Amino acid sequence: MKLGRPRGTRDFLSGEMRVRRTIIERIRGVFEAHGFEEMDTPAIELWEVLAAKGGEEVEHQIYKFQDKGGRWLGLRFDLTVPLARVVACTPDLAKPFKRYNISKVWRYEEPQSGRLREFLQADIDVVGSPRVEADLECISTAVDALRALGLSGFEVRVNDRRILEGMVERLGMDGEGRSKVFRALDKLDKIGIEGVRRELAAAGLEEGKAEEVLSFISCRGREALEYAERELDSPAAREGASDLRRIGDLASAFGLDSLLVDFSLVRGLDYYTGPVFEIKTGTAEIGSIAGGGRYDRLIERFGGPATPATGISLGIERLFEVLKGSGTGQGPVKVFVAGVSDRVTAEAVRISRELIGRGIPAETDLMGRRLGRQLEYADGKGIPYVLIVGPEEISRGKFKLRLMKEKREISGSLEELAGEITGAIGGGRGGAGAEAGEDRSQLRTQA
Amino acid sequence: MKLGRPRGTRDFLSGEMRVRRTIIERIRGVFEAHGFEEMDTPAIELWEVLAAKGGEEVEHQIYKFQDKGGRWLGLRFDLTVPLARVVACTPDLAKPFKRYNISKVWRYEEPQSGRLREFLQADIDVVGSPRVEADLECISTAVDALRALGLSGFEVRVNDRRILEGMVERLGMDGEGRSKVFRALDKLDKIGIEGVRRELAAAGLEEGKAEEVLSFISCRGREALEYAERELDSPAAREGASDLRRIGDLASAFGLDSLLVDFSLVRGLDYYTGPVFEIKTGTAEIGSIAGGGRYDRLIERFGGPATPATGISLGIERLFEVLKGSGTGQGPVKVFVAGVSDRVTAEAVRISRELIGRGIPAETDLMGRRLGRQLEYADGKGIPYVLIVGPEEISRGKFKLRLMKEKREISGSLEELAGEITGAIGGGRGGAGAEAGEDRSQLRTQA
Numbered sequence: 001m002k003l004g005r006p007r008g009t010r011d012f013l014s015g016e017m018r019v020r021r022t023i024i025e026r027i028r029g030v031f032e033a034h035g036f037e038e039m040d041t042p043a044i045e046l047w048e049v050l051a052a053k054g055g056e057e058v059e060h061q062i063y064k065f066q067d068k069g070g071r072w073l074g075l076r077f078d079l080t081v082p083l084a085r086v087v088a089c090t091p092d093l094a095k096p097f098k099r100y101n102i103s104k105v106w107r108y109e110e111p112q113s114g115r116l117r118e119f120l121q122a123d124i125d126v127v128g129s130p131r132v133e134a135d136l137e138c139i140s141t142a143v144d145a146l147r148a149l150g151l152s153g154f155e156v157r158v159n160d161r162r163i164l165e166g167m168v169e170r171l172g173m174d175g176e177g178r179s180k181v182f183r184a185l186d187k188l189d190k191i192g193i194e195g196v197r198r199e200l201a202a203a204g205l206e207e208g209k210a211e212e213v214l215s216f217i218s219c220r221g222r223e224a225l226e227y228a229e230r231e232l233d234s235p236a237a238r239e240g241a242s243d244l245r246r247i248g249d250l251a252s253a254f255g256l257d258s259l260l261v262d263f264s265l266v267r268g269l270d271y272y273t274g275p276v277f278e279i280k281t282g283t284a285e286i287g288s289i290a291g292g293g294r295y296d297r298l299i300e301r302f303g304g305p306a307t308p309a310t311g312i313s314l315g316i317e318r319l320f321e322v323l324k325g326s327g328t329g330q331g332p333v334k335v336f337v338a339g340v341s342d343r344v345t346a347e348a349v350r351i352s353r354e355l356i357g358r359g360i361p362a363e364t365d366l367m368g369r370r371l372g373r374q375l376e377y378a379d380g381k382g383i384p385y386v387l388i389v390g391p392e393e394i395s396r397g398k399f400k401l402r403l404m405k406e407k408r409e410i411s412g413s414l415e416e417l418a419g420e421i422t423g424a425i426g427g428g429r430g431g432a433g434a435e436a437g438e439d440r441s442q443l444r445t446q447a
Numbered sequence: 448m449k450l451g452r453p454r455g456t457r458d459f460l461s462g463e464m465r466v467r468r469t470i471i472e473r474i475r476g477v478f479e480a481h482g483f484e485e486m487d488t489p490a491i492e493l494w495e496v497l498a499a500k501g502g503e504e505v506e507h508q509i510y511k512f513q514d515k516g517g518r519w520l521g522l523r524f525d526l527t528v529p530l531a532r533v534v535a536c537t538p539d540l541a542k543p544f545k546r547y548n549i550s551k552v553w554r555y556e557e558p559q560s561g562r563l564r565e566f567l568q569a570d571i572d573v574v575g576s577p578r579v580e581a582d583l584e585c586i587s588t589a590v591d592a593l594r595a596l597g598l599s600g601f602e603v604r605v606n607d608r609r610i611l612e613g614m615v616e617r618l619g620m621d622g623e624g625r626s627k628v629f630r631a632l633d634k635l636d637k638i639g640i641e642g643v644r645r646e647l648a649a650a651g652l653e654e655g656k657a658e659e660v661l662s663f664i665s666c667r668g669r670e671a672l673e674y675a676e677r678e679l680d681s682p683a684a685r686e687g688a689s690d691l692r693r694i695g696d697l698a699s700a701f702g703l704d705s706l707l708v709d710f711s712l713v714r715g716l717d718y719y720t721g722p723v724f725e726i727k728t729g730t731a732e733i734g735s736i737a738g739g740g741r742y743d744r745l746i747e748r749f750g751g752p753a754t755p756a757t758g759i760s761l762g763i764e765r766l767f768e769v770l771k772g773s774g775t776g777q778g779p780v781k782v783f784v785a786g787v788s789d790r791v792t793a794e795a796v797r798i799s800r801e802l803i804g805r806g807i808p809a810e811t812d813l814m815g816r817r818l819g820r821q822l823e824y825a826d827g828k829g830i831p832y833v834l835i836v837g838p839e840e841i842s843r844g845k846f847k848l849r850l851m852k853e854k855r856e857i858s859g860s861l862e863e864l865a866g867e868i869t870g871a872i873g874g875g876r877g878g879a880g881a882e883a884g885e886d887r888s889q890l891r892t893q894a
Binding site for chain 1: 453464485486490491499510512518520533536540546555575576578581583587750796797803806812813815824
């Protein structure tokens with residue numbers, strides 16, 4: 001009997017896990033540098049909470065169950081719902097409330113490459129500000145996080161839901177028709193303009209109106225804004241256009257060079273009420289890597305006061321798919337302390353612990369293996385140094401240090417050798433901190 | 448309508464979350480310095496997998512549910528089961544396989560202070576070594592992790608399951624009686640020696656035998672080992688005693704000063720097969736903070752080859768309860784860039800981003816607030832510096848920097864002020880890395 005894993009889930013071991021950890025810590029570092037603070041909420045939420053967000057598709061994807069007391073619960077399917085719940089229940093939060101959360105979410109979907117049923121998301125949100133500075137803060141922080149991972153060539157596309165609403169309003173469409181149009185537009189990247197034309201026809205939209213929609217969504221940039229300002233009457237749509245203008249004006253201050261207004265951007269049927277945005281990178285395999293928008297009405301649905309909010313979500317699994325080949329294969333350990341026989345075990349342990357105390361990640365044999373096997377193990381794990389401990393070395397206080405890559409040995413006191421290693425590895429701090437501070441070149445896209 | 452959280456779960460916001468993050472990153476740093484590598488597995492497991500570990504109590508505590516395809520799943524209730532599954536399914540793992548995992552687990556229990564239904568565990572395990580060095584590596588790494596959190600005064604208690612088995616065997620007890628005795632002994636800390644005496648009587652153990660058990664479990668240290676070696680006949684029990692002796696001999700090499708053999712230590716009805724251990728700290732409120740043992744037969748239950756393994760688990764929630772008062776209340780941001788009016792927004796954003804680029808975590812106003820309100824916000828968040836940006840400052844290239852605590856201002860070019868701040872905050876690296884490397888005194892027990 002061998003036991004497996006639920007479909008659409010994965011295990012991550014040493015090498016892959018190190019890449020994931022590096023991705024997470026670099027993103028975290030950027031989020032914190034921009035003043036976002038971490039929040040953690042339970043993976044399980046009350047069913048009422050998950051359902052409060054609404055959206056038929058999402059409800060079908062939730063892992064739903066009863067606890068032993070008969071209460072209905074579910075696994076969270078995004079990080080926005082828990083945020084909305086917390087904000088609704090915590091009226092005295094200082095505003096703007098800038099929070100990040102890098103955590104797992106669960107969706108029962110058909111697994112594909114880069115799409116799992118359990119996956120990591122990295123979200124930043126600004127709650128409490130109605131201004132486009134908050135939207136730009138989310139976009140630019142996300143771009144900085146991607147830059148910290150060695151990615152480049154970003155394309156940021158923005159739209160505003162109020163403009164899309166203004167468009168369907170102008171066509172005289174009701175709620176149902178509106179949803180159909182939005183749903184068709186949302187597929188543009190997948191099915192192309194002809195596909196959207198077919199979808200609009202299938203949705204019962206008359207040909208003249210469909211062509212108007214298609215001409216509208218093919219607008220880009222300043223031209224698009226002028227078109228909207230000329231063609232749309234509703235005050236909301238005009239506000240949307242004015243916000244997009246201000247986003248464009250402030251983009252370069254926020255470090256965003258290539259920000260493009262794109263009326264075809266919908267971002268699902270979700271709860272968005274204002275600007276929506278999406279980030280693509282120049283790396284072909286990735287495509288859209290982050291997206292989000294403003295959702296000024298969501299907190300109310302959770303019983304809170306009317307609260308403006310905006311946020312963006314980075315897809316960690318996609319990033320991982322592109323970056324996973326960039327790991328160095330090296331673990332944290334720098335020195336393996338090899339004892340020549342069982343009689344020196346205690347001393348090998350002592351030396352290993354002394355090295356760790358000096359900031360050099362180290363390990364020693366835990367298996368009672370012969371020296372040859374210990375060297376094989378160290379080599380297999382890519383540990384760069386092996387310190388050899390025998391009775392003679394102990395009595396003389398002088399040890400041999402094997403440089404595994406160069407296949408040569410140096411010798412000296414423990415003090416001297418530790419100094420040598422610290423010099424070579426640069427400061428000698430182990431752990432996640434050191435990793436997060438590493439040279440950025442370690443994580444490079446394979447493109 | 449206000450929406451709550453499932454019972455026994457919590458949200459963690461800024462200040463509390465920073466303490467949790469610091470705990471996690473320090474523990475991670477120690478684990479990695481000792482050569483443990485991170486592994487991540489899904490929160491959801493197939494029901495067969497969770498059930499394979501056995502144990503009636505645990506099965507009743509599992510959150511169990513069907514996915515949309517009708518497959519039975521559950522939330523993991525510990526981090527050992529996923530490890531056993533991975534090892535069983537991955538025969539080519541290099542041994543010893545030293546892994547750590549700091550993740551959430553779920554148990555449907557009655558919530559109490561420090562006991563939640565969703566909680567964080569930090570586990571380290573050594574798979575593949577049958578030797579006590581592996582057990583000691585787990586114990587000593589756990590103690591080092593606790594030291595890194597500022598805790599001290601550790602008491603490590605060890606026992607060996609083979610000795611306990613030898614004791615019940617000698618009393619001529621079968622599987623059922625054995626379980627009853629173990630269950631009674633396991634409650635010693637809670638119900639005291641009189642309580643155990645009553646439990647043994649209630650379990651139907653005759654008085655003479657019960658007294659023998661009680662006299663046996665009151666043995667401590669070297670005396671206990673001699674007693675076991677004299678009184679127990681089974682080869683397994685003798686091996687247990689010999690392993691405990693070796694653990695005692697090697698303890699000081701592993702940096703463990705106060706290791707005590709204690710025959711009353713049982714560690715539940717679980718799958719342990721050899722040494723079991725528990726760590727208490729000198730901090731009264733914490734008590735037992737880590738525990739584990741050797742489980743040489745567990746991998747087989749998951750269809751893998753016979754594989755020796757040992758591990759220890761640190762209870763993060765208990766650590767958090769003791770350490771949560773030790774946060775400084777300060778977030779990551781060092782400088783708030785305040786604009787005097789809307790006209791300088793773009794410039795304030797640019798300056799804020801420039802400071803971040805220089806390694807100084809910074810933020811700027813996203814709400815269009817007046818200067819006074821911006822200063823209040825910075826003060827409320829404990830941000831130590833406010834840089835004031837107005838049209839005149841921009842044209843002169845000279846800015847005022849307000850030192851919030853000292854209530855005074857200095858002025859200079861952006862370059863000069865950034866240098867001043869970097870000097871004061873020490874190096875100016877934001878993010879988790881900087882936090883993990885901070886002075887240890889920040890996390891202090893309140894004892």
